Amino acid sequence: MMSFEHIQVRPLSGSLGAEVQGVDLTVASDAVWDEIRQAFRERMVLVFPDQRLDPQGLAKVGRQFGELIYYPFVEGLPEEPFVIPLIKEASETKIFGEGWHSDTTYTEQPPKATALYSIEVPDTGGDTMFANMYQAYETLSPGMKELLAPLRAVNSASARKGGGRAAGNAYQSVKLINRDQKLEGIHPVVRTHPETGRKALYVNALHTTHFVGWREAESKPLLEFLHRHKALPEFTCRYKWRPATFAIWDNRAVQHSALNDYQGKRREMWRISIAGETPA
Ligand code: SIN
Numbered sequence: 001m002m003s004f005e006h007i008q009v010r011p012l013s014g015s016l017g018a019e020v021q022g023v024d025l026t027v028a029s030d031a032v033w034d035e036i037r038q039a040f041r042e043r044m045v046l047v048f049p050d051q052r053l054d055p056q057g058l059a060k061v062g063r064q065f066g067e068l069i070y071y072p073f074v075e076g077l078p079e080e081p082f083v084i085p086l087i088k089e090a091s092e093t094k095i096f097g098e099g100w101h102s103d104t105t106y107t108e109q110p111p112k113a114t115a116l117y118s119i120e121v122p123d124t125g126g127d128t129m130f131a132n133m134y135q136a137y138e139t140l141s142p143g144m145k146e147l148l149a150p151l152r153a154v155n156s157a158s159a160r161k162g163g164g165r166a167a168g169n170a171y172q173s174v175k176l177i178n179r180d181q182k183l184e185g186i187h188p189v190v191r192t193h194p195e196t197g198r199k200a201l202y203v204n205a206l207h208t209t210h211f212v213g214w215r216e217a218e219s220k221p222l223l224e225f226l227h228r229h230k231a232l233p234e235f236t237c238r239y240k241w242r243p244a245t246f247a248i249w250d251n252r253a254v255q256h257s258a259l260n261d262y263q264g265k266r267r268e269m270w271r272i273s274i275a276g277e278t279p280a
């Protein structure tokens with residue numbers, strides 16, 4: 001347990017993530033929120049089991065972390081459009097969010113954080129994995145850090161390697177919108193976290209296509225090395241969901257990957273995005 005006055009914080013792995021107990025997020029005091037924000041800076045992924053949230057309640061909890069923004073490619077719930085339902089029916093095979101990524105890096109100001117609230121999860125399978133991008137950066141050699149320092153990378157929503165907008169009608173239950181929208185974000189390969197001042201690796205396999213000034217074929221070997229390196233098991237944690245859990249992660253310091261290992265079972269999550277700044 002980590003030491004806080006109002007909340008119990010149990011780390012999920014040596015690297016990142018924590019489960020927070022003893023909190024009802026709908027009635028948490030300012031003092032509790034201060035500690036939650038501190039724990040979030042330190043652990044980058046927080047999960048809160050046993051929360052009772054309706055769509056408006058989820059949006060309200062999300063606003064404690066910042067302003068909400070719309071997800072560009074999925075229709076929100078009618079009663080709270082900032083909340084998008086992510087449903088995989090038992091009959092479906094594809095899932096949303098498979099493969100390591102930071103969210104919507106193809107936008108100019110990607111969300112600083114994303115939150116999920118679990119409505120229905122399989123008994124086994126359907127876990128989410130998270131990886132610590134500070135550690136991924138810090139464990140590179142001085143030579144590699146020097147090479148990456150000036151580089152910027154192109155992130156494209158048309159990369160079609162995965163994510164919410166790709167794979168077309170494979171997501172029968174996720175209502176895709178604006179699928180022809182061409183979104184592109186050019187961001188530093190190593191970004192500095194605006195709150196902690198720490199550097200983090202910021203390329204991902206789902207959205208990053210190439211380095212600015214390099215061809216795709218030239219970029220590929222280095223990107224492939226970085227994708228392998230950043231997902232080393234020692235930089236990760238894995239969360240096994242139960243229904244009614246609220247989880248939030250910091251996209252500036254963390255990448256995540258949803259596991260597609262629950263064929264024949266239903267899973268439903270509600271998701272919100274919290275506004276971020278231009279990566280620098
Ligand atoms: C996502 O990538 O936003 C979804 C993650 C999950 O469903 O576990």
